[in-house]
Structures are given as C-alpha cells and as structure tokens.
Amino acid sequence: MIQQVDIAIIGAGTAGMSAFNAARKVTDSLVMLEGGSYGTTCARVGCMPSKLLIAAAESAHQMQLAPAFGIQLTAGYQVDGKAVMQRVKAERDRFVSFVLQDIAKLADDQRIDELAHFIDPNTLETTSGKKIRARNIIIATGSRPAVPPMFEAAGDRLIINDDVFDWDDLPESVAVFGPGVIGLEISQALSRLGVRLRLFGRGDGIGPLQDPSMKTLAHETFNKEFPIMAGNEVQSITRTDGGVAISFIDNQGQPTTETFDYLLAATGRKANLDKINIEAAGLKLNERQQPEFNPETTQCINADGSPSHIFIAGDVAGFRPLLHEANDEGFIAGSNAAGWPNFKPKARRTPLAVVFSEPQIALAGESLAQIQARLGEEGVVVGSMDFSKQGRARVMQQNQGLMKIYACKKTGQLLGTEIFGPRAEHLVHLLAWSIQQKLTLKEILAQPFYHPVLEEGVRTALRSAASQLKR
Numbered sequence: 001m002i003q004q005v006d007i008a009i010i011g012a013g014t015a016g017m018s019a020f021n022a023a024r025k026v027t028d029s030l031v032m033l034e035g036g037s038y039g040t041t042c043a044r045v046g047c048m049p050s051k052l053l054i055a056a057a058e059s060a061h062q063m064q065l066a067p068a069f070g071i072q073l074t075a076g077y078q079v080d081g082k083a084v085m086q087r088v089k090a091e092r093d094r095f096v097s098f099v100l101q102d103i104a105k106l107a108d109d110q111r112i113d114e115l116a117h118f119i120d121p122n123t124l125e126t127t128s129g130k131k132i133r134a135r136n137i138i139i140a141t142g143s144r145p146a147v148p149p150m151f152e153a154a155g156d157r158l159i160i161n162d163d164v165f166d167w168d169d170l171p172e173s174v175a176v177f178g179p180g181v182i183g184l185e186i187s188q189a190l191s192r193l194g195v196r197l198r199l200f201g202r203g204d205g206i207g208p209l210q211d212p213s214m215k216t217l218a219h220e221t222f223n224k225e226f227p228i229m230a231g232n233e234v235q236s237i238t239r240t241d242g243g244v245a246i247s248f249i250d251n252q253g254q255p256t257t258e259t260f261d262y263l264l265a266a267t268g269r270k271a272n273l274d275k276i277n278i279e280a281a282g283l284k285l286n287e288r289q290q291p292e293f294n295p296e297t298t299q300c301i302n303a304d305g306s307p308s309h310i311f312i313a314g315d316v317a318g319f320r321p322l323l324h325e326a327n328d329e330g331f332i333a334g335s336n337a338a339g340w341p342n343f344k345p346k347a348r349r350t351p352l353a354v355v356f357s358e359p360q361i362a363l364a365g366e367s368l369a370q371i372q373a374r375l376g377e378e379g380v381v382v383g384s385m386d387f388s389k390q391g392r393a394r395v396m397q398q399n400q401g402l403m404k405i406y407a408c409k410k411t412g413q414l415l416g417t418e419i420f421g422p423r424a425e426h427l428v429h430l431l432a433w434s435i436q437q438k439l440t441l442k443e444i445l446a447q448p449f450y451h452p453v454l455e456e457g458v459r460t461a462l463r464s465a466a467s468q469l470k471r
Contacts, residue, residue: 001131005029007337008124008134010116010276012103013040014323015314016140018330019337020106026338028110031132033124035115038103039096041142041315042323045162049092050185053164054356056084057192061358065397079194081170092165118280121310136309136337137281139291139300140330141272143315147265151177154263155239161186161266170195171261175246179206179228181355183266188357191226198258200229200248207361208353210369214402214420221359221400227251237263271316281310290318296345298333311337320351350436354425359387359401362428365416365435368406381409383441383465387421390457398422405431405441405461412440412469417461423454430458441466 012034063077114126145160179201187199235247247257283291291300300308313329315321336343355361383405393399401421
C-alpha cells in the first residue's frame with residue numbers, strides 16, 4: 001500500500017520544521033520523515049552548545065585581563081572543566097527540549113521516524129519498506145562534518161565538533177584541523193579554558209575573512225593566544241599510547257612532533273544526500289553532486305533543465321549554510337510546495353555571517369571581489385577604520401581589529417562590509433539592515449551616533465568611504 005500525500009518533507013531540522021509549519025497553513029496532507037536524531041544541528045551540536053562553551057571561555061579570559069584594569073586576583077582563578085561541560089550539556093539539552101516539544105505536537109500520521117530514499121521523482125521508500133507518493137517533495141536532510149581519510153590514523157582519538165559537546169571534562173590537549181568558523185571558535189574557547197591547542201590550516205585562510213590585511217591581522221592576533229600552523233606540512237598522524245602524535249613542519253621550518261589527547265576535524269561539512277538515492281529524483285546535479293536550484297524559490301531543476309516539483313532547503317542545499325538562512329529556505333520551500341503550481345519568487349535577505357571569536361568576525365552584503373566583478377575596480381570605494389584607535393574599544397581593552405566598508409562610487413549606496421573587531425555581531429546588523437534598505441552612505445551618516453560607543457567606529461568607516469565618492 002502506498003501512502004498518498006500532497007507534500008513529503010525529508011528531514012526534521014530547522015529547514016524541515018520551517019517547511020512543515022509553512023505548508024501546514026495550507027494543507028494537512030503532508031508528512032515529515034526523519035531517521036536520525038531530532039533537535040536540529042543548531043541546538044544539539046552547533047550554534048547553541050558552541051556559544052555556551054565560548055561564554056565560559058570569555059569569563060575565564062576576563063579574569064586574565066583583570067590586572068590590567070587594576071583588579072588583582074590574589075587568590076587566582078581555576079577552570080573547573082567538569083563544571084564547564086556540565087553547564088554546556090545541561091543548557092544544550094534545554095534548547096534541544098524545546099525542539100523536541102514541537103516535534104511531539106505533530107500528528108502521528110504526519111510523522112514517520114524512518115530514513116527515506118527516492119524510488120522515482122514522486123515516490124519515497126522508508127527503511128521499513130513503507131512507500132509514500134507525494135505531489136511535491138522537500139529535501140531538508142542537512143549536512144554533517146566532512147573528515148578527510150588521512151585523519152583516520154588517529155583512531156579512537158579522532159573527533160568532530162559534535163563529540164566536544166558530549167565531554168564530561170575538558171582534555172589537556174587538542175589538535176584542531178581547519179581554521180574555518182567551527183575550528184576557530186572551538187580553538188579559541190578551548191585555549192582560553194586552559195587546553196593546550198594547535199590549529200592547523202592550509203594557506204592564509206582564517207574564518208570567512210577575505211580581505212588580505214584582515215587575514216594577516218587575524219593570524220597575528222589569534223597567534224598570541226594559541227599557535228596557528230598556517231600552511232604547515234603535516235608529515236604523519238599516529239595513534240600512540242599517549243594519544244595522537246602529529247609530525248609537522250613548524251613556523252620556523254623545523255620538523256616537530258607533538259602528542260595530543262584528541263585530533264578534532266573541523267574541515268568543512270558535506271550534504272546529507274548519499275542515503276536518499278538522489279539519482280532517482282531525476283534532478284540536475286552540480287559538480288558536488290548537489291541538486292541545482294533557484295534560491296528565490298528553492299525549486300530544484302530537472303535533468304532536462306525544466307523546473308522540478310522537488311524543493312530543497314537548509315544546509316543540504318549548500319547556498320548559505322546558516323540557521324537563519326535554513327529557516328528562510330524552509331519557509332519558502334513549504335509555502336511554494338503548498339501553493340503548487342502557483343507561487344512567486346521571494347527575494348533573499350542580505351547575506352549576513354558572524355564568527356563568535358574574539359575579536360569577532362562579521363560580514364554582510366557583497367564581498368569586495370563580487371562588487372568589483374559587477375562594477376569594475378573603479379566602480380567601488382572602500383572605507384576603513386582601525387579599532388586600535390577607537391575610543392570605546394580602547395576603554396574596554398578590546399582595541400584590536402579592522403573594519404572595511406564597500407560602496408558604489410557612482411551612487412554612494414552601501415553594498416557590503418567586512419569586520420574583524422570587538423562586538424562585531426552588533427555592528428554588522430546595523431550595516432546589514434542598511435544594505436537591505438539600499439541606503440546610501442549619506443543617508444546612514446545622517447542617523448544619530450552616541451558617544452562614546454563602538455558605533456562611532458562605523459561612522460568613521462562610512463566617512464572614510466564617503467570622502468572618496470564622486471562629487
């Protein structure tokens with residue numbers, strides 16, 4: 001017997017739940033299939049537990065800064081690793097429980113706790129052999145850490161970021177591979193909590209930063225807290241009685257071997273498509289074997305180039321793998337599937353990304369390279385601001401970093417920004433909102449700026465860009 005529904009959603013993460021809630025406003029003929037853990041990547045192993053670990057690390061770091069403010073810690077301070085991880089897990093479980101409560105509210109006939117794969121473009125089959133035929137299907141299967149084969153030599157000491165948040169205590173040492181968002185955040189947090197750490201990477205990449213001067217400054221800044229092996233050749237990885245021995249060429253060009261308790265692979269993520277028989281969906285796949293789709297409709301493209309009845313949303317789509325984007329994509333996919341075949345494209349919000357390191361990293365809008373490709377090198381002005389000279393930042397002893405502002409030289413419209421500095425998570429929102437509203441530098445500068453605040457630094461960068469506009 002085949003179950004007939006209007007909409008089938010594969011995956012119950014952020015995108016899947018958003019799609020379900022949007023579609024349910026129009027039809028009750030839908031089903032959600034999930035064969036893994038409920039609770040969303042963000043709540044279980046992503047955004048929330050990582051920020052809990054970072055919060056503990058920031059508290060410890062403030063203790064280290066206290067003497068510079070004239071506050072002497074005569075008795076010192078001690079990091080209780082077990083207590084740190086107890087709070088991380090307890091609060092993590094609390095966030096997960098909220099998601100589980102939403103899942104529990106789903107009707108029994110609208111939820112199937114099994115993996116599902118395509119038999120044909122309109123039919124899914126679960127692990128127990130149940131078949132679901134749907135008018136529309138939404139793929140929201142998420143992603144998982146990608147672990148290079150060379151790391152398998154670490155054996156049982158090879159971990160991913162998911163494993164960190166199940167620790168009962170902090171280890172003595174960790175080697176982190178991958179200076180992207182996850183690797184950078186976890187590396188700094190563990191280091192500030194007293195864990196001996198090295199961060200290995202290739203080239204000059206650090207987080208999502210693209211500006212060369214910011215990359216250089218970021219490497220210099222983070223290297224003061226923990227060593228970053230940028231582009232250093234790793235010669236071997238060996239599981240030993242003492243942990244994981246890593247042989248590499250250090251920053252002075254010398255062969256070095258160090259042993260760590262764990263090797264943490266933070267080397268990117270891969271879309272969860274390998275278990276759903278995506279080939280049977282009849283879709284056009286890109287070079288990464290992910291379905292090609294229209295970001296403004298989330299509608300996939302058939303192998304013959306025609307629009308498909310299948311939609312894709314969240315990390316599995318690979319467009320902007322961030323929670324707020326997954327939520328948006330899920331809403332678009334669910335709404336469009338429910339309104340099939342009548343729906344309209346929905347403009348996506350201004351790109352926005354934040355790394356919760358210290359200094360923080362934040363980007364909004366288009367990158368300089370994207371703007372130059374569109375307007376030419378002469379069509380853009382770049383404003384800058386040095387946080388080392390910013391008053392409020394100096395008061396807080398957080399005066400490290402740079403800010404870049406990108407605007408159209410002809411119109412003065414703000415197009416993008418890149419920030420490496422204190423409280424960038426707040427500053428970038430002001431600029432993202434301004435970009436979304438298509439404001440010009442003149443219009444933004446006409447807004448009020450209090451004194452003394454970090455936002456005065458934003459004004460400095462805006463003025464720097466505005467001074468280069470055509471008169």
